Amino acid sequence: MKTELYNDNFQNFKRYGIPKAQLVIADIPYNIGNNFYGSNPMWYKGGDNKNGESKLAGKAAFNTDFNFNIVEYFHFCNRLLKKEPAKSNGRGKSSDAPCMIIFCSFEQIPTVIKTAEKYGFKHNIPLVFCKNYSPQVLKANMRICGATEYALVLYRDKLPKFRNNGKMVFNWFEWKRDSTKEYPKIHPAQKPIGLLKRLIEIFTDEGDVVIDPCAGSGSTLRAAAELKRNSYGFEVSKEFYRRAKEEMLVLPADNQMSIKDFL
Structure with missing residues (x-):
């Protein structure tokens, strides 16, 4: 399995010769x-x-939270994702089609859907993540506090690869915080690795390729590696890249990672 993190913008993906992804997953800046x-x-x-x-x-929290260009993001991510298969896998069977998952704020959802359609992602499945806590503690007794996160599964024509052993999957997931003893806390918007692993398990098989264009702490790459998926990530911040490489992307010798330096 390969796990490679580049200290570079995802727009420069061609220089690294990485394979096309079954799943592109990212937490885009909320602006x-x-x-x-x-x-x-x-x-x-x-x-x-x-x-x-x-x-x-x-x-x-980070520089990209001022002027993130979602149109540019979709332009490149559409090219990172592999093409849909010409044939289905038959009636009653999941296809091998790829998909994207974008974590976004509730207010961003209409914009994400509209932009995705322009780049061929005609369909979407909204996901809700429920927490048992809220960071909005200031004046908490005077307002309703947010305790949810949101994402969209985006796909072109065919329903994406779906792996859940024939069981039902709800459109909401429990958001459980990672143990800091097991995983380092690096990024202020870091998603729980347990949650990322659940999403990766549903939409990919072992050996598939997962790409995170906005890798941050490297948590998506860590989750993919633990599930024996090949993964590639891009992170423009030198500090987040350094900490991801030194703290997050460290596994036992039997599951070594290949962290590339492009500074």
């Missing part, structure tokens, strides 16, 4: 800029507004 910590106690020193604002007040 909320300096309001990333707006409802989070981290806005204040020690999480208490009595102590005044912290160094995170009025700051973005």
